[in-house]
Amino acid sequence: MTEPVLSPDPVSDDLAALPPLGRSRQIMDALARYIQARNLQPGDRLPPERELTAALKVGRSSIREVVSQLSALGIVEARIGSGTYLLRQISAETIYMPLSLSADGLAEALLMTLEVRRGIEIEASIAAARRRTPEDMARMQEALEEMERTHHREGGSGKADFAFHMTVYDAAHNPLFRQLLEQMRDIFERFWDRPFDRPDFAARSFPYHRTLFNAICAGDTAAAAEETRKILDVVEEDIRNMRP
Amino acid sequence: MTEPVLSPDPVSDDLAALPPLGRSRQIMDALARYIQARNLQPGDRLPPERELTAALKVGRSSIREVVSQLSALGIVEARIGSGTYLLRQISAETIYMPLSLSADGLAEALLMTLEVRRGIEIEASIAAARRRTPEDMARMQEALEEMERTHHREGGSGKADFAFHMTVYDAAHNPLFRQLLEQMRDIFERFWDRPFDRPDFAARSFPYHRTLFNAICAGDTAAAAEETRKILDVVEEDIRNMRP
DNA sequence: CGACTCAAATTGGTCTGACCTATTACCAAT
DNA sequence: ATTGGTAATAGGTCAGACCAATTTGAGTCG
Secondary structure, eight states: OOOOOOOOOHHHHHHHHOOSSOHHHHHHHHHHHHHHHTTOOTTOEEOOHHHHHHHHTSOHHHHHHHHHHHHHTTSEEEETTTEEEEOSOOOTTOEEEEEEEOOSSHHHHHHHHHHHHHHHHHHHHHHHHHHOOHHHHHHHHHHHHHHHHHTTSSSTHHHHHHHHHHHHHHHTTOHHHHHHHHHHHHHHHHSSOOGGGSHHHHHHHTHHHHHHHHHHHHTOHHHHHHHHHHHHHHHHHHHHHHOO | OOOOOOOOOHHHHHHHHOOSSOHHHHHHHHHHHHHHHTTOOTTOEEOOHHHHHHHHTSOHHHHHHHHHHHHHTTSEEEETTTEEEEOSOOOTTOEEEEEEEOOSSHHHHHHHHHHHHHHHHHHHHHHHHHHOOHHHHHHHHHHHHHHHHHTTSSSTHHHHHHHHHHHHHHHTTOHHHHHHHHHHHHHHHHSSOOGGGSHHHHHHHTHHHHHHHHHHHHTOHHHHHHHHHHHHHHHHHHHHTTOO
């Protein structure tokens, strides 16, 4: 189809003259605006590099540089022969906070990571208990009941657990919680075959979900923190029993 | 000087034949091993791209790609005309956890970030109260007294505050805490002119540092969490009063 | 001897064009 | 309708040239 890039895109004009500072950041912002202007959503394919080259008026090397950086940041995924796909939202105002960690072993790394994640999850629960709206409560209740319906089944409870926690994060009304914890869970599951799908794990952890839900609805920050801690303790126990 | 790369570096041989999967990750690992083998420390300059090209047996584009990714991940900083410098440790086993966040304004972003940071800091304090050793206590006490000596001075108290908190993170005996919080503080201060150096800020926050120290030494996890929360609340207040 | 000047070497940044490989799309033959 | 193969498409790599900023060092002047 080779849809012609019709927008003059004022950004590209600016770019032509500026070598001073952080050009790659400028190109990244231009690309972000380009994506925003076309309202591309996660999952969508962005234009081929050679087309972006023409649209943003920069060499293909420069395009590849920023795409490569976005790929390293987990914003974008390049599939050879197919195209480059958007993985998560991006805007020119996006702040990137790359963290790196080194650990001796996998279980070690997971336990250390879990300790950090526990801190974040607890704070999210506290924020949720403070700021949840009636709509949040309705969404959480729905997800909770779906979880209770499926917790005995083999494969489905993982997704339900995930969905419930997402509603909690959203109830905190700080989008960072969802972003961070979603990404942390992604990373977690990349190195760990999700125990959420193992019935015994679900059985041990899911009672706390309703008490957490009740605490958040009651606005009881201390109880919300405590129930979240219990849930994460089950996860920790499971990691310790792992050891491949 | 053009120091010849004398090590055959078995890594590069592997690379020559492998196009299948994640080549850039492989090159990154090879580069990490290369850095490890030479024992390069943060601040050191790594070999020029053209030299790495020869050493790792890949085109300059590929080298630039991974260096660009490492730059985006905050591992490395390229200074045009000077060289590329190592910012933090790296190894072939390093796990990258890039996070991105979008917010309406800077203060908004800082507050959201601070809420996350608070969760991590509190968990670090709890871990410290559980796992601190006598040596940790000695180090914390020394840093605390240095902080109390300098808290009235104009510029020095920021560094002392930083140093004290680092000893707390270390006392948690989970290196992730130090890594993450160090990086988060870096990012924070990139967008915020450190209030630590403002005397009124130091005056309001530093009393809690001794109570925190006492709680950690006593192994009182609840008190350690509480005092940490108070310190972060002062920071939050300061951000709210900022508004440029 | 010290400090300054300026040119050359060094180094990262960009562009171009070529070629490779994997994927996708399309069209013809069965 | 299914299959099979071919062309177009897209990202990945390489090579060479050139640019711009920095660093280095020789040479010069005070």
